[in-house]
Amino acid sequence: MAALGGVAVGVIVVLLAWLVVLTTRDDPARKVADAPPSAPVAAAPAASVPASAPASVTTRTVAPKPSVKDTSGRDVRVLPAGLFCRDLDAKGYSYVAAVDYWRLHGQPNQMDADRNGIPCETVYPRSDVAAYWNGRVISGAVYWSSGLFCRDLAARGASYAEAVRYWWYYGMPDRMDADKNGIPCETVYSPGAVNAFWNP
Template sequence: MAALGGVAVGVILVLLTWLLVLMTKDDPAPKAADTPPSAPAVAAQAPAASAPAPVPTRTVVVPKPPVKTTTAPALGDVRSLPAGLFCRDLDARGYSYVAAIDYWRMHGQPNQMDADRNGIPCETVYPRSDVAAYWNGRVISGAVYWTAGLFCRDLAARGASYAEAVRYWWYYGMPDRMDADKNGIPCETVYSSVAVNSFWYP
């Protein structure tokens, strides 16, 4: 009986020793969860430090301002218009001053387009700058240098001819003070009837 007890104790000691050896023995293939990650793995897990993303550049397109026109677009070639039109008709249709001159010459330089008969048509309808540019300043001569507001007697006292008085009257918008009876013939009571009739009825 004592021998059997000694065998049992020996078996228990062997088993304990064997269990102790197993627990302390190195595992040749450690589990990935049990081992700390290597340097490359850490680098893979950590967010990579990179250069800041470039800020996209924007191209600013500045639109061109629309071209402004002062008159309506012209309706066709001025040569296709019928005879008998006035300067105001051409301007209302959008024709330039140069086109008005072409029309005036094409139809024999009618007096209805040059009432003061100074050879410069449409000078009271189109802008003064356009008229002066076309005639190289010829329209800005003589009586038109005098200031606005004068009467026929003022022009006569300054030595203006009847033709210059008419030009002045047209240049400043045909004021009633220079044509009291409003018959379209200014200064007829100040200048002689000979001068007036020779101008209007040559």
């Protein structure tokens, strides 16, 4: 008898649950709540973003994303990989475009020889570089006079990184890169030092 009563209670619970499902499925208030997001719902988050973080929105959209277009409207994405700062300058690209190119291609060391995170600072005017980086100090001053060879720098105790910096600073003279492969002083400094610099 108790088992029969338990079955009856179970059947009643199932029927009640089914009745609740049927009545709420067609409920107009439920339909509004389950409706797909409409224009007012999508507009609400957009309106709240400036109120919550106005400064961070500006910073995020300006700094990390490359503009990929020069001030003249030329797109740096059409340029092949492997160019140097001097190549971009010779083609008439602005400093902003050069930084965009550097970022698009993974920030290659060939465009930032001293690896201070500021590419092309020895090729473009310092005023353009400072304006872009908001006056950030450009590090790596060169203390030696122009006209030196790689062997002169090595004799003065300059590291390979300092020799590359010197080469960049004075316009990448051929006397420091006889085979013109874009890697100066590789016959004066050890292969280990050269490889460690260009392939960290």
